[in-house]
Amino acid sequence: MxxxxxxxxxxxxxxxxxxxxxxxxxxxxxxxxxxxxxxxxxxxxxxxxxxxxxxxxxxxxxxxxxxxxxxxxxxxxxxxxxxxxxxxxxxxxxxxxxxxxxxxxxxxxxxxxxxxxxxxxxxxxxxxxxxxxxSESFSPVKPKKINIRDVTGKVIGFIPFIFKMLAASILIDIIALLMPRISQLILDKVIPDHDKNLLIFCFLVSLALLVLQFVISTMSDLTKIKFEAYFKSNWRSNVFSKLTRLPVDFFKSRGFGNIM
Incomplete structure (x- = not known):
């Protein structure tokens, strides 16, 4: 029970x-x-x-x-x-x-x-x-919902990072869809017709797509690293700013370990 x-x-x-x-x-x-x-x-x-x-x-x-x-x-x-x-x-x-x-x-x-x-x-x-x-005067109260901004503070300037990472993800998906098409073209046209020119074209396009995929993936990873560093720096700045606005009694009633 x-x-x-x-x-x-x-x-x-x-x-x-x-x-x-x-x-x-x-x-x-x-x-x-x-x-x-x-x-x-x-x-x-x-x-x-x-x-x-x-x-x-x-x-x-x-x-x-x-x-x-x-x-x-x-x-x-x-x-x-x-x-x-x-x-x-x-x-x-x-x-x-x-x-x-x-x-x-x-x-x-x-x-x-x-x-x-x-x-x-x-x-x-x-x-x-x-x-x-x-008591007779009691009335229930709903708990206040905690907003993500209450925890992180006001973080600005992150939309360009999200847009870049989203665009990179879409481009990588498009390249992943194109690669099987090229393989299918080789099987359906190049091999039966012994078309060397088309084979060279498919090879160059595949190579270009692989290089482009590598470049986009690298840029996306760098953007993620920059975004993480930016977010942490902004968040730490917000925390420090909030700590400097707290009254002295807040620090008197807490140990160093509690504040950190």
Whole structure:
């Protein structure tokens, strides 16, 4: 029956202090409120020094959810509506997605989906959980579609490259169609009639077509290399330009590895 149970989609954090936001984004999307972590981060910036439970509750209220914080034992976790948020190792938040007989399943925004046995649960669970449900003011939101330009940025000047590669492909196909025709002409006319002049003509035409095919293929390959280099250069320029426009807090809350 597990295959019919709705899964909580994992969302990984990109900042050290936004584990709480990532957990909220997972649960919001589970209930049909399509919001990405960057959108949530933009509307509710992460708290310095770590996310507090009060911040989670306020954010839930702003998006049509009702959050209740509980102090409870591991045995009492079964009473909560899943998915819910668990305070983890006194400095982290995770989403509890399923309770099994001898283990639980969590979505850790820092490490991914995990199955935790009872011993580790006792070690890391602090006894604080946040149950989240839809409130009366809740209304579903469709997730925003990601446009290719959102990823690559504005890339201009690539149409001439595409036109050249398309034209080269068409010419190569035409040459490939002409070569069998010449072979057919040799079999039907040259050999039966012993026509040396026509044979020489067919040979020269075939040679010219092969040379032309080689030249076009070479030019097409060079165009592809230039297009790839142009696209990468333009894309890197867009990324660098975007990085220079980001606020200082973006770099303070991330390690060097996260930015690179």
């Amino acid at each position: 597990d295959m019919f149970i709705k899964r909580v989609k994992l969302i990984l954090q990109s900042e050290d202090s936004e584990c709480g936001q990532a957990c909220l984004a997972m649960i919001f999307n589970y209930y049909g409120y399509g919001i990405s972590l960057p959108e949530l981060r933009k509307n509710h910036s992460a708290q310095t020094g770590g996310t507090k439970v009060s911040y989670l509750m306020e954010t839930c209220n702003d998006h049509g959810f009702r959050a209740i914080a509980y102090s409870l034992t591991i045995e009492e976790l079964r009473k909560l509506t899943l998915p819910c948020i668990l305070h983890w190792n006194f400095s982290h938040f995770v989403v509890l997605t399923k309770i099994n007989k001898n283990s639980v399943e969590i979505n850790d925004p820092a490490l991914g989906c995990m199955r935790i046995d009872q011993d580790k649960l006792k070690q890391y669970f602090t006894g604080v959980a946040v149950e989240i449900k839809k």
